[in-house]
Amino acid sequence: MFALESVTFAHPGGRSLLKDFSLAVPARQFCVLVGASGSGKTTVLRLMNGMLRPSAGRVRAGGRDTAEQDPIALRRGIGYVPQGGSLFPHLTVAENVELVPRLCGAAPAERARAAAEALAAVRLPEAEFAARYPDQLSGGQRQRAAVARALAGGAPVVMMDEPFGALDNALREELQDELGALLRRLGKTVVFVTHDIHEAVHLGDRLVVMSEGRILADGTPADVVLEAADPFVVRLLGRRRADLERFVRGKGDADG
Amino acid sequence: MDERTFWGFFLGQRGEILRLTLQHAGMVAVALGAAAAVGLPLGVWLSRRPRWAGPVLWAAAAVQTVPSVALLALLLLAPVIGGIGARPAVAALFLYSLLAILEGVHAGLRQVDPALSDAGRAMGMTEGQLLRLVELPLALPSVAAGLRVAAVTCVATATVASYVGAGGLGDLIFRGVGRANDAMVAWGAVPAIALSLAAHAGLSALERRLARRARLS
Numbered sequence: 048m049f050a051l052e053s054v055t056f057a058h059p060g061g062r063s064l065l066k067d068f069s070l071a072v073p074a075r076q077f078c079v080l081v082g083a084s085g086s087g088k089t090t091v092l093r094l095m096n097g098m099l100r101p102s103a104g105r106v107r108a109g110g111r112d113t114a115e116q117d118p119i120a121l122r123r124g125i126g127y128v129p130q131g132g133s134l135f136p137h138l139t140v141a142e143n144v145e146l147v148p149r150l151c152g153a154a155p156a157e158r159a160r161a162a163a164e165a166l167a168a169v170r171l172p173e174a175e176f177a178a179r180y181p182d183q184l185s186g187g188q189r190q191r192a193a194v195a196r197a198l199a200g201g202a203p204v205v206m207m208d209e210p211f212g213a214l215d216n217a218l219r220e221e222l223q224d225e226l227g228a229l230l231r232r233l234g235k236t237v238v239f240v241t242h243d244i245h246e247a248v249h250l251g252d253r254l255v256v257m258s259e260g261r262i263l264a265d266g267t268p269a270d271v272v273l274e275a276a277d278p279f280v281v282r283l284l285g286r287r288r289a290d291l292e293r294f295v296r297g298k299g300d301a302d303g
Numbered sequence: 304m305d306e307r308t309f310w311g312f313f314l315g316q317r318g319e320i321l322r323l324t325l326q327h328a329g330m331v332a333v334a335l336g337a338a339a340a341v342g343l344p345l346g347v348w349l350s351r352r353p354r355w356a357g358p359v360l361w362a363a364a365a366v367q368t369v370p371s372v373a374l375l376a377l378l379l380l381a382p383v384i385g386g387i388g389a390r391p392a393v394a395a396l397f398l399y400s401l402l403a404i405l406e407g408v409h410a411g412l413r414q415v416d417p418a419l420s421d422a423g424r425a426m427g428m429t430e431g432q433l434l435r436l437v438e439l440p441l442a443l444p445s446v447a448a449g450l451r452v453a454a455v456t457c458v459a460t461a462t463v464a465s466y467v468g469a470g471g472l473g474d475l476i477f478r479g480v481g482r483a484n485d486a487m488v489a490w491g492a493v494p495a496i497a498l499s500l501a502a503h504a505g506l507s508a509l510e511r512r513l514a515r516r517a518r519l520s
């Protein structure tokens with residue numbers, strides 16, 4: 048579905064961040080990119096949606112080179128949650144969430160329905176929150192509204208850049224479970240960025256561990272957790288390694 | 304009635320005062336309207352082409368440094384817009400307003416959080432949609448501030464237009480000075496001050512409303 052093929056990329060004025068970087072995300076996969084701050088996770092997402100262009104190599108979406116696709120159409124097919132949410136401060140929650148259907152020319156009634164569904168999915172009751180402005184929400188509510196905005200367009204692909212960063216643990220885990228189940232039920236292709244290995248293991252079908260623009264581990268959560276050998280991956284698992292091992296073993300038993 | 308006293312002049316000449324006030328406001332309105340019609344699109348264009356922004360804003364600022372009487376004299380001699388009457392005066396006011404309006408638009412657009420523009424692009428907005436739905440609404444308070452500065456400057460500068468036979472409240476001021484009639488001078492100045500204050504108050508209120516709508520305050 049999305050593939051970076053031998054991509055080289057440097058931010059303007061920076062040294063080259065990605066060298067010969069390849070990553071393919073098949074349709075309907077829930078792929079989690081996990082890594083420390085500055086490892087290049089956001090950069091990978093922005094290469095996938097055509098906001099950044101590789102200096103060498105290719106980026107494909109739906110089999111075709113993104114350089115040959117209309118960037119507007121490409122991005123409207125991706126529900127994107129930017130890091131930090133970036134809700135538009137001059138628009139209400141409902142207006143924010145309705146934006147993508149609106150850009151695609153949906154009728155007002157249809158837009159309202161899409162917004163209501165998306166808000167319900169992130170558990171922001173429409174009656175209470177639709178008419179508020181982003182500065183009238185808590186940090187966690189803002190993040191959920193940003194997720195709703197990415198869902199409302201009905202795009203087959205969803206990219207989320209640390210969508211749950213500002214949530215308390217309990218809510219974070221609830222939303223992980225709910226949203227994970229929802230995205231799977233809807234059959235979305237998901238690229239999810241986080242620096243929290245715990246979140247990554249709980250959510251993903253696949254874990255891609257990144258550091259300084261390189262992939263250190265790539266596989267199912269069980270593979271990555273149980274076979275961690277790279278010192279960076281071991282450090283990332285840290286003190287919770289035993290917990291995570293138990294979790295992936297339990298999940299393996301339940302699945303098998 | 305003695306037209307050398309404040310109220311005496313008013314009672315005797317209120318028709319004339321009103322006519323000149325309207326003429327004054329008319330010149331300002333035409334010049335501001337034209338400056339806004341040129342300055343808004345030009346400011347948007349500049350914000351997209353940072354390389355041009357410096358030189359163009361510099362040129363607009365350079366115009367401001369020309370003393371108004373000298374600018375009027377130059378425009379008086381210019382083809383098309385020259386000649387005695389309102390045309391060179393409106394042209395001069397237009398040039399004086401342009402800088403404030405350009406700067407308002409330009410600064411307003413530049414201060415929009417790049418993360419917000421980015422979010423708009425990532426969801427598939429075209430550059431036009433981004434401007435219309437996100438960037439301009441967020442820049443509006445600054446645009447209104449530019450208009451306010453332009454309007455207040457224009458009202459004051461327009462008194463000089465009397466020099467080139469454009470009329471306006473300057474007529475009363477200059478004639479009053481010539482005839483050593485303080486009341487006449489005062490009745491040129493008072494409506495000009497009132498116009499200025501009204502423009503300031505009206506546009507400040509607009510600015511605050513827009514800032515509240517854009518959630519910037």
Ligand SMILES: Nc1ncnc2c1ncn2[C@@H]1O[C@H](COP(=O)(O)OP(=O)(O)OP(=O)(O)O)[C@@H](O)[C@H]1O
Pocket residue numbers: 058059060061064082083084085086087088089090091130242
């Ligand atoms: N616009 C930019 N210009 C120059 N360098 C940049 C730019 N954006 C990112 N970088 C650099 O590229 C590297 C990777 O950045 P990126 O945003 O992809 O990291 P990240 O993994 O998303 O980190 P975080 O978890 O902190 O969001 C960092 O070293 C960063 O400083």
Ligand SMILES: [Mg+2]
Pocket residue numbers: 088089090130208
């Ligand atoms: Mg990032």
